[in-house]
Amino acid sequence: MSSQSCVTIHKEWDIVAARQMGREIAKQLGFGTVDQARITTAISELARNIYLYAGEGKVYFEVIESLDKKGITIVATDTGPGIKDLSLVMEDGYTTSGGLGAGLPGVRRLMDEFDIESETGKGTKIVTTKWVR
Amino acid sequence: MGTNDLDARSYTDLLKGYIETRDERALYGAEQISKSFIKNNISPEEIVNMHIQALLEIYPELTDKIQPTMNFLLEAMMAYGLAHQEYQLLREKQLRIRSEIEVAAGMQSMLLQSEVPKMDELDIGVISVPANQMNGDYHHFVKGKDGTISIAIADIIGKGIPAALSMSMIKYAMDSFPENEMSTNTILASLNRVVERNVDPSMFITMFYAQYNPDTGKFYYSSAGHEPGFFYSDKTKSFKEFEAKGLVLGVNPDTTYMQSELDIEKGDMVILLTDGVTECRKGDVFIERDEVLEVIKTYMHLPAQDIVNHVYRYFEKIQNFQLRDDFTLIILKKVV
């Protein structure tokens, strides 16, 4: 069973809207305070990347509820310039935003599952999930 | 998760204890638990959460007022937590790189190993110390079948790994030359062609190459832009700079070199060095080449190896034990 919600990102305040929606969903799913903060931070990073590098994109939330586990999946998509060297941006210590922010490796550490697809000139799609423990 | 729960429990207990006693012992306990947090990779936001849980237990009535402030603090800690994790990962990565370099440095020093020839008439002292792990200075000795000794001292531009890589190239090129059949200037000319073909356009190598024939007492030498060494004449009790001119290796494939010669007599001394010796810095002031000579003079009555050791120790000390450049010093003393 799954349900979907979506926030379009094109100005800085949209990042806040995405955070708020994600936190609400995480709280309802039964995530603890610390995990709520982690999920929200991950959403922030993904939404900021869209805002800073792609200009416009979307952040979706999917709730996953099966018999044995519950979780939240965040999907961030944009039609921006794409990422040329994926292994470089996934490398710790490499941040294009001048060292501020956790970057994608940070998002991967905050969440349980992480997947990225990107094509130069076409855009980037990131899918990341955290499970309720 | 286990250690986390354990830490959370003792955190609450310690906090309770401190509220009751307000004594230093409880605070010392807090310091200990802080170290345990680091050891168990507990992030700042988790610590704040422990504090929230402890407050819930100790002051349930205050929770309404305090909890929002604590949640705020927890959010404010998020970036620190991430940065700390990244720092841990980078530290592990650094250790990995360092051990790789250590292996490479070990291989390099094996490759560099050049046994100092033992002979009655010549007392030889050598010291070569890299500024970092990898040495960009090179020296070698070869004793030919006829007793002639060949000595090379070279400085590869820059330092560290790129310099060390070029050095292996020099070593193999030199090993491939027919022993003693070439004069010092033809050896430099051949090396120059190898280097010119194989290095980055901004790289070059300086080298001083010499051959000493113990039967005739003749010392032949050529220089490819290398920091000039000194010759000490016992007869005149004076030092003279080697006047050997030549272009550095690797710039122009058609460069030719000159060979000079010198008679070495009993008590004479040959001093060969790299610019790590003459470019030692005392704070911001460079040491004059004369100062190098002064230090050598102080110790020149000692055996050659003791002289180079003392000179090195002197310059190591005035640079606060932090070499800026690789340091190589060779001293030959004719004793018979």
Place this chain on the structure above:
Amino acid sequence: MNLKIQIEDGNSKSIVRLSGEIDVYTAPKLKDALLPLTKRQGTILEVDLELVNYMDSTGLGVFVNALKLSKENRCNLILVNLQDTVLRLFQITGLHEIMDLNSTIRGVEE
């Protein structure tokens, strides 16, 4: 220490004025500024070193690189106003024989 690079860009002649130290840390910056200028066919590239008080072998390497490129591109590379310590480096390495050096201002014998 730092290196300041000031470029006066002309049609047939460019002047690069340097001040500070050229060492392993500042050499990459000099390389990035200097090398593109050596690729302009038939031009003169003058590098003024009057305010450079220290240079190490890495800095010398940048000039060796610039010399090779300028020869390939028939650009005329000239170094002017070298201080004694810097000039000595070019002399020891034999580079003064193959490079166009002009130290008239400092009045160093050659």
